[in-house]
Amino acid sequence: MKKVNVLILAGFLGSGKTTLLKQILQREKEMNHKTAVLMNELGEVSIDSDAVPSDVPLKELLNGCICCSLSDQLEKQLWGLCKENELDTLIIEATGAAHPIDVLDACLSPYLLDELHVAGIISVMDAPRWLNRDTMSVQSKMLMIEQIKHADYLIWNKTGDLKKEEIQQLKDDAARLNEGTPSILTDLAKVDLDALMNLTRKERKKHQSIPAEKLKVKTWVYPFKGAVKKEAFENWLREMPSSIYRIKGYIKLEDEQIYLFQYSYGLPNYEKEFMKMPLRLVFIGENLDTAILKNGLEKLVI
Incomplete structure (x- = not known):
């Protein structure tokens, strides 16, 4: 066989x-x-x-x-x-x-x-x-x-x-x-x-x-309620702690276009998504302070 x-x-x-x-x-x-x-x-x-x-x-x-x-x-x-x-x-x-x-x-x-x-x-x-x-x-x-x-x-x-x-x-x-x-x-x-x-x-x-x-790697999902400004979002990303290893998911920018978003080691990447996907990001890392993350993300929504 x-x-x-x-x-x-x-x-x-x-x-x-x-x-x-x-x-x-x-x-x-x-x-x-x-x-x-x-x-x-x-x-x-x-x-x-x-x-x-x-x-x-x-x-x-x-x-x-x-x-x-x-x-x-x-x-x-x-x-x-x-x-x-x-x-x-x-x-x-x-x-x-x-x-x-x-x-x-x-x-x-x-x-x-x-x-x-x-x-x-x-x-x-x-x-x-x-x-x-x-x-x-x-x-x-x-x-x-x-x-x-x-x-x-x-x-x-x-x-x-x-x-x-x-x-x-x-x-x-x-x-x-x-x-x-x-x-x-x-x-x-x-x-x-x-x-x-x-x-x-x-x-x-x-x-x-x-x-x-033992790795203490956790995940956390944040659902967006609307679009975000790309410049403000990337400024926020620059303040991310190094203990966040990966972010991935779908995000809508100010052009009303949905993007598949991926982030690894300080580098963001956007790919246009033509299906109506749920707007949410998955965060993967160690020692995730979800309260601080949530507060920062809520301020980004237009």
């Missing part, structure tokens, strides 16, 4: 996993491969699932991490995707708080051995955030190290504006933490997709488990 080829997309919050996912899905469509996606979000609201075309089977695990609180559900969802669809490829996009080996272990469950061939773990790393990791909590730094150490393919993303010495630092860190593993420096998660789809999973050593609870 043909097994389903499984790719695990790992990497810290906002590193570019969903951008890579969209490229893989396009490639698999061109190859006439039947592909499904399992997506995990820490919070109760899913935003990134909009990146998955409607003709691609999708299952979501919300409000928890598939490496700990949702591990049992992961097995069931994987089983369901395989039984409900004749798949060639299955892509698992883990939450940025997940340890990749814990996700891998779930895929290697005895119940799934006859169904799945796990090609490997692709870690997408936010290069500027890695280089400035000393501003992050100890647990978050440890998780990023683990995501590098256990990758079968390492992608240093957002490298376009880095200096030569910073580029060299990334190469040195990759060699030190995960010697011999293919790695690439890129922007917008652009990679050789053929190489990516032909991974070889390496032998694993014991890993240091970092439960999501």
